[in-house]
Amino acid sequence: MSKKSVTAVVLCLALAATAALAASEHPGKESIEKNGYKGPETCEECHPGTAKAFLDTVHWKHASKVTNVDNLNPKLEYGMKNRIYVMCNGNDIVNNLKEIPKSPITGKSKFSGCNTCHPGNHLSDVGSTGPAAAAAVDCLVCHSTDYDFRQRKPFKNEKGEVVMGQDRSVKAALAIGKPTVKNCMVCHEAAGGGVIVKRGFTFTKDTDAHAAKGMVCVDCHKAKNHKMPSGHDPNNWANDGVFVSCADTSCHGVKPHKDADLNRHSAKIACQTCHIPRTGGAFAKDFTVWEQTADKFYEPTTLKKEANETTPVYAWYNGTVKNTPHFIGPKGSRKDGKSKITPFKIFQGRAYYNKQTGQLLSMDFAQPMSSGDTRAGVLSAAKTLGLKNPEKIAKEAVPGWQTVYFGSNHLVTKTKALYCANCHAPNGVLNFKDLGYSDKEIVKLTSPELYMEKVAKKQKEEW
Amino acid sequence: MKKAVSVMVLVAVAALSILCFGNVASAGEEIKMVGVITKIEIAGADAKTATATLKDNKTEQPVVITVNDDLTLDKFKDHRIVEGDEIRCKYEVIDGKNVSKLFRKTAGC
Numbered sequence A: 001m002s003k004k005s006v007t008a009v010v011l012c013l014a015l016a017a018t019a020a021l022a023a024s025e026h027p028g029k030e031s032i033e034k035n036g037y038k039g040p041e042t043c044e045e046c047h048p049g050t051a052k053a054f055l056d057t058v059h060w061k062h063a064s065k066v067t068n069v070d071n072l073n074p075k076l077e078y079g080m081k082n083r084i085y086v087m088c089n090g091n092d093i094v095n096n097l098k099e100i101p102k103s104p105i106t107g108k109s110k111f112s113g114c115n116t117c118h119p120g121n122h123l124s125d126v127g128s129t130g131p132a133a134a135a136a137v138d139c140l141v142c143h144s145t146d147y148d149f150r151q152r153k154p155f156k157n158e159k160g161e162v163v164m165g166q167d168r169s170v171k172a173a174l175a176i177g178k179p180t181v182k183n184c185m186v187c188h189e190a191a192g193g194g195v196i197v198k199r200g201f202t203f204t205k206d207t208d209a210h211a212a213k214g215m216v217c218v219d220c221h222k223a224k225n226h227k228m229p230s231g232h233d234p235n236n237w238a239n240d241g242v243f244v245s246c247a248d249t250s251c252h253g254v255k256p257h258k259d260a261d262l263n264r265h266s267a268k269i270a271c272q273t274c275h276i277p278r279t280g281g282a283f284a285k286d287f288t289v290w291e292q293t294a295d296k297f298y299e300p301t302t303l304k305k306e307a308n309e310t311t312p313v314y315a316w317y318n319g320t321v322k323n324t325p326h327f328i329g330p331k332g333s334r335k336d337g338k339s340k341i342t343p344f345k346i347f348q349g350r351a352y353y354n355k356q357t358g359q360l361l362s363m364d365f366a367q368p369m370s371s372g373d374t375r376a377g378v379l380s381a382a383k384t385l386g387l388k389n390p391e392k393i394a395k396e397a398v399p400g401w402q403t404v405y406f407g408s409n410h411l412v413t414k415t416k417a418l419y420c421a422n423c424h425a426p427n428g429v430l431n432f433k434d435l436g437y438s439d440k441e442i443v444k445l446t447s448p449e450l451y452m453e454k455v456a457k458k459q460k461e462e463w
Numbered sequence B: 001m002k003k004a005v006s007v008m009v010l011v012a013v014a015a016l017s018i019l020c021f022g023n024v025a026s027a028g029e030e031i032k033m034v035g036v037i038t039k040i041e042i043a044g045a046d047a048k049t050a051t052a053t054l055k056d057n058k059t060e061q062p063v064v065i066t067v068n069d070d071l072t073l074d075k076f077k078d079h080r081i082v083e084g085d086e087i088r089c090k091y092e093v094i095d096g097k098n099v100s101k102l103f104r105k106t107a108g109c
Helices: A003-023 A029-035 A040-044 A050-054 A131-136 A139-143 A181-188 A260-265 A271-275 A366-371 A374-384 A390-396 A439-445 A452-462 B002-024 B070-077
Strands: A154-156 A162-164 A279-292 A298-310 A313-317 A321-324 A327-330 A340-353 A398-407 B031-042 B050-056 B062-067 B086-094 B097-105
Touching: A040 A050, A040 A131, A050 A131, A139 A181, A271 A340, A279 A374, A298 A366, A313 A327, A327 A340, A340 A374, A366 A374, A374 A390, B031 B062, B031 B070, B050 B070, B050 B086, B062 B070
Parallel strands: A279 A340, A327 A398, B062 B097
Antiparallel strands: A154 A162, A279 A298, A313 A340, A321 A327, A340 A398, B031 B050, B031 B086, B050 B062, B086 B097
16 A cells, blocks of 8 residues: 555544544533533543643643743743733733723723633633632533533622633533534634634635544644644744644645645745635734724724635744734744745734833723723723833823734645746745845746646646 | 747636635625624524524614524524624625625624
8 A cells, every 4th residue: 555545544544533432422421410510620530630730721821931932031921911912902911801991972881801712710810720720610611512602701790700601501511522613713713803803714614625624623733631732823922832733744744745846845835835825804903093883882993804815925934933012923034944935914003102112012901992092091001010100101102013923824725725827927926036036046936937848737637 | 839828827827816716705785784683583403594683783773684604503502692792794685585694793802
């Protein structure tokens, strides 16, 4: 058997095995039916230590040490907990879940905060530790296929504390399995402030070759002990120290094509460049000007497109990240021997900068959401962070733009993958000059000479 | 001759890519609206269709939308979308019904 058919057989077997597992019932079902569901302690009976170990993951801490980004302190942890950028100009700390001030127009309030996308109950919040935290983990949001999302919303308890609800019903606990796409999309679909905002990320059979094959998130993001493998998106810093890549030997390897010409390109070109030719989602936001919505609350002004409606930018990327007040994106060059041409979803946002230091400021959304007053949001955040002279900072804050590059790692296509003439032509998708090629090289790289015979032959075969 | 062919290839490639990516806005008149859900009607866990009544933010009139796509139906079933949510909706009138082409919570940051 050829190597390829062996791989195919192994793959089929693996798929069959997963399917069988998914179809089989969770062995704990009977016990839960009998004894009820009391949260993680119920699971701990048969899966000891799981909840405690979960507290040490990015999904609980919204932060980790980060080693590949400029201008960070290697001893500290960074993530949604404390980062400041312009896709969402706050973080879990300054924009902690709370009731926002009443709207001066309607007199109504609502709950808002970044840390709603956390599997805790807010009393045990992002990064909390100890037995109370372990007992607060919402195992079912990722593991149940029968979760009632009416339960998963903020409310005030009798002490006036804001609690994030969970579905802890026996019904939900009886429908346990490996996480489905939906389980992950509970939070991932609306990252960045709404559905398909940050990444134009849909995962359906129409938009992704892997979804079309029935694969789910955790077929690639295979977690052990809840450490979720991630990639090197220049704007997804926090990671559990485990990584996944298309070229992993357990997935495709570096030579996945029959066509040697294509395989040769993977030395200099990331798989995503050819296989993810489109992106989508928001491409610009203005946090200094909020728009009133129908309910008389306010939202940052946002320009956006659907999935697959925008084109990426291409840059050399070696996995390290430039991080300055006006730019967060890939580092790399044609010459460093490590970089590949990689596609990015580009995003530009306007927010306030500290007049004294030039640093990007963060914003509490409660005040602008209520009244549209964005400087009041800057003031509140500056106070929460203990900055000196918060009033002065907010008053003098200067609007400015930041450009952010996001990795583009889903929406994979085979049939629409870039082929020779998509790049090697004067109107090709790559700007060879910006990528560092000389005029002489460009003449060669944009000539059909490179593929004339090949594409002509292919064309003949196809008709 | 060589040049003519290469131009043709280019044209073909260009045409192909337009074919591939150009069809986002499909035929038929799509109507866009933003409104708050006042009622969702769905028959059980196996339902293949549902209706949602939206109060149009602009006209304040109720509009009944028929929803057939699995993803949105699932969100009705597990209550990720509920009455009171504000929705950005695109629909097409087919046989007198307002059939949803896009049905998405507006909820932002």
